[in-house]
Amino acid sequence: MTISREGTNLDPWYGHYAERTAGLSASEVRALFAVASRPEVVSLAGGMPAVSALPLDTVAASMERVMTERGPAALQYGSGQGTPELREHILEIMALEGIRAGVDDVVVTTGSQQALDLVAKLFLNPGDVVIAESPSYVGAMGIFRSYQSEVAHVPMDDDGMIPHALTERIASLRAAGRSIKLLYLIPNFHNPAGVTLSAERRLEILDIARKNDILIIEDNPYGLLWFDRPAPQAMRSVDDEGIVYLGSFSKTFAPGFRVGWALAPHAIREKLVLAAESAILSPSSLNQMIISDYLDRADWRGQVDVFRGLYRERRDAMLDALDHYLPDLTWTVPNGGFYVWLTLPSGLDSKGMLPRAVKELVAYTPGTAFYADGSGREALRLAFCYPEADQVREGVRRLATVVRSETELLQTFSPTGPIETVHRPHASAPAPQSEPLHPAERGPR
Ligand SMILES: Cc1ncc(COP(=O)(O)O)c(C=O)c1O
Numbered sequence: 001m002t003i004s005r006e007g008t009n010l011d012p013w014y015g016h017y018a019e020r021t022a023g024l025s026a027s028e029v030r031a032l033f034a035v036a037s038r039p040e041v042v043s044l045a046g047g048m049p050a051v052s053a054l055p056l057d058t059v060a061a062s063m064e065r066v067m068t069e070r071g072p073a074a075l076q077y078g079s080g081q082g083t084p085e086l087r088e089h090i091l092e093i094m095a096l097e098g099i100r101a102g103v104d105d106v107v108v109t110t111g112s113q114q115a116l117d118l119v120a121k122l123f124l125n126p127g128d129v130v131i132a133e134s135p136s137y138v139g140a141m142g143i144f145r146s147y148q149s150e151v152a153h154v155p156m157d158d159d160g161m162i163p164h165a166l167t168e169r170i171a172s173l174r175a176a177g178r179s180i181k182l183l184y185l186i187p188n189f190h191n192p193a194g195v196t197l198s199a200e201r202r203l204e205i206l207d208i209a210r211k212n213d214i215l216i217i218e219d220n221p222y223g224l225l226w227f228d229r230p231a232p233q234a235m236r237s238v239d240d241e242g243i244v245y246l247g248s249f250s251k252t253f254a255p256g257f258r259v260g261w262a263l264a265p266h267a268i269r270e271k272l273v274l275a276a277e278s279a280i281l282s283p284s285s286l287n288q289m290i291i292s293d294y295l296d297r298a299d300w301r302g303q304v305d306v307f308r309g310l311y312r313e314r315r316d317a318m319l320d321a322l323d324h325y326l327p328d329l330t331w332t333v334p335n336g337g338f339y340v341w342l343t344l345p346s347g348l349d350s351k352g353m354l355p356r357a358v359k360e361l362v363a364y365t366p367g368t369a370f371y372a373d374g375s376g377r378e379a380l381r382l383a384f385c386y387p388e389a390d391q392v393r394e395g396v397r398r399l400a401t402v403v404r405s406e407t408e409l410l411q412t413f414s415p416t417g418p419i420e421t422v423h424r425p426h427a428s429a430p431a432p433q434s435e436p437l438h439p440a441e442r443g444p445r
Pocket residue numbers: 047110111112113114137139186191219221247248249250255259260
């Protein structure tokens with residue numbers, strides 16, 4: 001029997017997909033991974049943790065112990081909410097950020113990415129609005145888009161999201177009759193901006209969300225990876241009703257296990273478990289047991305210190321190199337995490353410049369990846385987590401060559417003469433506070 005399909009030569013099922021798939025597109029980060037993985041390219045693009053710094057023999061010993069001592073259970077389906085053992089460990093980890101909770105409130109997920117997906121699935125109808133920082137995490141925006149909702153950005157400065165801008169944004173969206181469902185925040189060592197939400201602003205933003213009846217997603221995969229001083233305590237440490245908190249083993253242990261978690265208010269937690277069971281039945285028993293064994297026996301706090309030292313060294317290498325090679329530009333100064341946000345001279349286009357950068361054997365992520373509204377051309381994200389310090393320096397040197405030649409090109413062909421660069425004499429000092437990272441705010445599409 002021949003089935004008639006309104007397809008194309010490339011995809012015979014073209015006309016059959018659900019409308020929500022219109023939001024599924026390969027992220028710019030994903031496309032980049034392919035190009036940037038060539039060994040001669042210094043990749044400042046992907047946020048890949050430095051897993052080779054893990055004690056691999058200790059991890060292997062945990063794997064072996066789990067298999068020899070509890071093999072059948074490890075290879076079996078498990079609880080949809082995750083093993084009680086791992087959830088106990090997760091409470092210990094969250095206590096380091098000031099969070100107190102019960103073991104029943106934790107839901108183990110397949111990476112925090114899945115937790116984000118489940119929360120979005122529970123709350124978002126087509127046309128709903130999610131408020132997020134400007135810029136925001138590309139992977140979260142992809143999820144929100146896949147539920148046919150829209151992201152409305154709110155500007156940040158070096159202290160994170162600006163509370164009065166949030167209030168204004170909520171008011172204008174409400175005046176336009178929009179339904180605001182979620183406020184998505186990455187308070188610590190932001191991806192991609194590198195900045196941290198100040199303690200005062202955490203309280204202000206909590207207050208605004210409470211008054212406006214908006215649920216906060218506090219996404220915190222990088223919180224323990226601080227450099228000079230710990231980040232302020234988690235927002236969830238002062239509010240256990242209005243926040244779904246997300247954590248992950250990806251950055252402090254290893255992303256290959258794909259284990260993260262959500263800590264949700266009681267009612268939401270029940271629905272989360274049902275949604276998780278419907279998506280995957282149960283998270284990997286094997287991986288949860290390996291992580292529990294590792295946390296029981298290894299010096300995991302010491303290992304987090306090792307990561308902190310290593311990333312601090314790479315951050316310092318990046319900031320020194322930026323000071324040295326691109327002194328006329330501005331960038332954020334992260335106190336933890338993986339990322340620096342660099343602002344280009346006005347008129348340059350980070351996306352258009354990327355092929356030339358790759359030709360010079362350096363890769364980065366264009367700013368446009370981190371905005372739902374197409375802005376971000378004059379900025380880019382630099383990740384210092386993966387290459388070693390001297391490679392980070394070399395990457396910035398190559399990038400500077402590209403920026404200089406692009407700037408010269410622009411100056412040569414600009415009808416208005418020389419273009420402007422934003423000069424900051426001490427680029428490694430934080431930028432003035434009230435200056436948004438991205439002033440050109442636009443409304444939701
Ligand atoms: C802000 C943020 N949230 C969530 C994730 C997803 O992490 P996981 O590996 O736990 O799924 C990432 C990964 O880079 C991230 O940067």
